Amino acid sequence: MSVEETGVWTETYPKEPCPFCGKTVAIRISEILIVDKKYWKVRIFDDSGCPLSAMFERGLRMGSAGEVCAVLKKDWHEIVETVSNMPVCPECGRSPVCRYSTNLDRWIILCEKGHLRTDEAFVLSAMRNWNKKVGQYVCDNQNQRLGQCLTSLWNQGYANDEELPEFMRQSWREKHANWERK
Ligand SMILES: [Zn+2]
Numbered sequence: 001m002s003v004e005e006t007g008v009w010t011e012t013y014p015k016e017p018c019p020f021c022g023k024t025v026a027i028r029i030s031e032i033l034i035v036d037k038k039y040w041k042v043r044i045f046d047d048s049g050c051p052l053s054a055m056f057e058r059g060l061r062m063g064s065a066g067e068v069c070a071v072l073k074k075d076w077h078e079i080v081e082t083v084s085n086m087p088v089c090p091e092c093g094r095s096p097v098c099r100y101s102t103n104l105d106r107w108i109i110l111c112e113k114g115h116l117r118t119d120e121a122f123v124l125s126a127m128r129n130w131n132k133k134v135g136q137y138v139c140d141n142q143n144q145r146l147g148q149c150l151t152s153l154w155n156q157g158y159a160n161d162e163e164l165p166e167f168m169r170q171s172w173r174e175k176h177a178n179w180e181r182k
């Protein structure tokens with residue numbers, strides 16, 4: 001099979017900077033010919049060398065340079081949105097850490113205290129999975145834990161929310177504020 005680089009390439013600069021280091025990002029597509037058909041190879045990078053290419057789905061793209069760039073910019077926008085809006089760990093309220101493991105060739109998102117963890121081949125799937133796990137964790141723990149916490153706080157006779165996991169503090173504060181008003 002003949003694969004040939006045609007030497008044609010173009011670069012586009014999405015407006016959202018790298019969510020890890022804040023530097024400007026460039027997306028470069030280079031044309032290749034495989035048995036007379038044209039494809040685009042994709043590379044995305046910034047000055048810090050963040051592993052951004054690994055965030056995109058792998059594989060070659062087809063279409064005009066303009067179309068391919070538009071799709072890649074849209075993908076990048078979605079990636080940055082998702083990275084910026086990831087919910088904090090529901091147990092301790094820390095922001096999750098997102099990193100790429102070259103050994104595993106997977107993206108890992110975790111709470112550094114070890115409360116929650118997820119890994120996936122693609123960064124977006126890992127992030128969506130993190131969101132799902134956070135929701136699931138809250139569901140699984142809410143009823144049982146809220147009962148326990150409220151009983152023990154009630155028995156201690158003081159309103160200290162230190163012992164509550166982050167996702168319950170809000171509802172505890174609201175309840176307590178209501179009690180104080182009475
Ligand atoms: Zn970066």
Ligand SMILES: [Zn+2]
Nearest residue numbers: 089092111115
């Ligand atoms: Zn945590």
